[in-house]
Amino acid sequence: MALLQIAEPGQSGKPHERKFAVGIDLGTTNSLVATVRSGKSDTLPDENGEHLLPSAVRYTPTETIVGKAAREAAVEDPHNTIISVKRLMGRGVEDLKLLGEQLPYEFVESETSVPRIKTVAGDKSAVEVSADILKALKKRGEETLGDELVGAVITVPAYFDDAQRQATKDAARLADLNVLRLLNEPTAAAVAYGLDSGQEGVVAIYDLGGGTFDISILRLNKGVFEVMATGGDSALGGDDFDHAIAEWIMQQAKISNDQLDASRSRLLLQKACEAKEALADAESVDITIDLDEQQTWYGSLNRDTLNELIDPLIGKTLLSCRRALRDAEVDKDEIIDVVMVGGSTRSLRVREKVGEFFECEPLVSIDPDKVVAIGAAIQANALAGNDPDGEMLLLDVIPLSLGIETMGGLTEKIIHRNTPIPVSRAQEFTTYKDGQTAMAVHVVQGERELVDDNRSLARFELRGFPPKVAGALRIRVTFQVDADGLLSVSAMEETSGVEASVEVKPSYGLSDGEIESMLKASMEHARDDIEARSLREQQVEAARVIEALDSALAEDGDALLSDEEKQVILAARDALVQSKDMATTSQQVKDAIAAVEKASAAYVAKRMNSSVQSTMAGHKVEEFKTESED
């Protein structure tokens, strides 16, 4: 009879009904996956005990390598190794120049404005590269939890615009991950901090990562995490510190831009990053750069010079802080804690400047790398329905105003920044020409007055109005922003009640058709992957069978088998050895294993008999009987 199962207090009484959901921090430099187990949220390590997965992907003709091994190849194979891909998410070809860095990739001309990187494994968009990182994290989650995931909460910088959010969601779709929610990184950090510290009141989350900066002001009150204002820069982070240092090295060592190929510029950035990290502990650090085969440059960078290089960048973040405080209508002295999040807040200078600005000591006691993923996992667990009585609720805002283009290229704001989401606003339009049956709407995001200074999100065409005189029609366009911060638009002609069709042309996103074809390609690819893996598994199995057979034959082959019987087994064994090394499909190896098993079946039976006899020798039957009834 089975024993009654009694659950520990706080544990789910029905473990098999638990739905596994993960939180994923898809970072510029590193990514993490976390989940809630036994009521505790934790990041998941890989088989080597590493929690951080470097957000690097290397493409070879046969393989996609994600993580540490890929990052290590960044200098050696710069064109096929993609790092910091998050900076390219939701960006157009013309934006790449504005990112202020020399990217080592070769971009291919494409029909859409989505840039594609030429690699030996084909052209890759940022969405596909991100999907490969997500796949690796998904696999880690499933292997650790031993079950399929019902979904994931994926974090994004709070300051990500609609195109960047949409790109992140597309990447998840390509990775076959069900997105429960896109969660703003500082909000995720606030959840982890709030639940851990039990603090209530107004907090500021200062989140400086590898490539993005966010500041969020939240009010924590009885499990409600209410974002009052958010601000930031989705193209500012520790990477920019590295670039500033690299430029300084180039000036000092008199290296000109045309001396730099992709590989050397990667090397330079790597040296810059190492110097930055060393200066966290040391007052000064030596740097050596091989200029060519004969010459080497020796230099040293001290903290004062580093501070001069990065102060302007830190200054930009403080400007965003000032703005967020003003938008939140909060005074500095109302803030109970300034929580430091993101790897770049390890910089002593950043801590010093943030402390000066907020006039308080920033909180640096939580792990700045893991806190976002941990918070995301808590939200994922709640959304998966594992915490039905939970009080937790996250109320977020839209980071940038949404508007439309009006006459003269001006922006008319429809939804202002820091409005709580979900939100919907309707705007009425009318026709300006007799017989007009269609209308074009250009949606932009940003704070600037001129449309061209803001981010173009999409162009909509409204069609199918009944022809009337100018001004007789009233077209009501509804802008809906959902809880993920994503925009959708619907339109209705009010005098006739006709629903106008909305045709969306995302300015920087992938169309549904493109995503479909990528999905198809990746599914075919996945089939190849599955077959390759299964072949490897069969080869391992074959090696195991051969080894077991050899050791058995050595032990008692001559005692139990006739020469003839032994020859049959050895022939099958040799065939398997050959198949193991030569086979191209897993089935071939499987068949050869089966042949060995068949040929040796009688031998195995004899061995079992002889071993049972020797084990049982000297024992009474009763002893075995009680054991078997247990």
Place this chain on the structure above:
Amino acid sequence: MSDDLFAQNYFEIFGLPVSVDIDVAAMSASYHELQKKYHPDRFANGDEQQSRLAMQATSLINSAFETLKSPLSRAQYLLKLKGVDTSTETDTTMDGAFLMEQMELRESLENVRQQADPLSTLDKMASDLKKQMKQLMNQFQQSYENNELEAARESIRKMQFILKAQNEVKQISEQLEDEML
């Protein structure tokens, strides 16, 4: 999910009396309760219709909250409930003294950059505007409570001017701060 929500006015949604002065703390508490009930995160396992309803409900709750939170938009909403739409004002006839004041303010705003300490001048302007806004709000309250809707409307029109000026002061302050860094 009840659809009563959609039949209620913004004050009713939060269980508040329809009035110029509101209990902001009570509204916040009620806002959180409603969010806990209707937020899409509560229906993450629900079907598509449920999540759409949740999104519509919270969109409405958020609009109501934003509208009532700011005194000016709350005042406009009060007039809207009385059938007076102030969202698309085309009537610009106003008392001359007020307009003169506004024009002077605009001029000093244009010249603020030439001042020795522009940021503190801007801070002074901001606090003056805040006072003015408060006075106008009191005027509005009197007119509204006496059911003098035309006078109430006039106060709102003035407050819209003040709000514009406030936004401009804020914008110039932000620009100056940008340049100083």
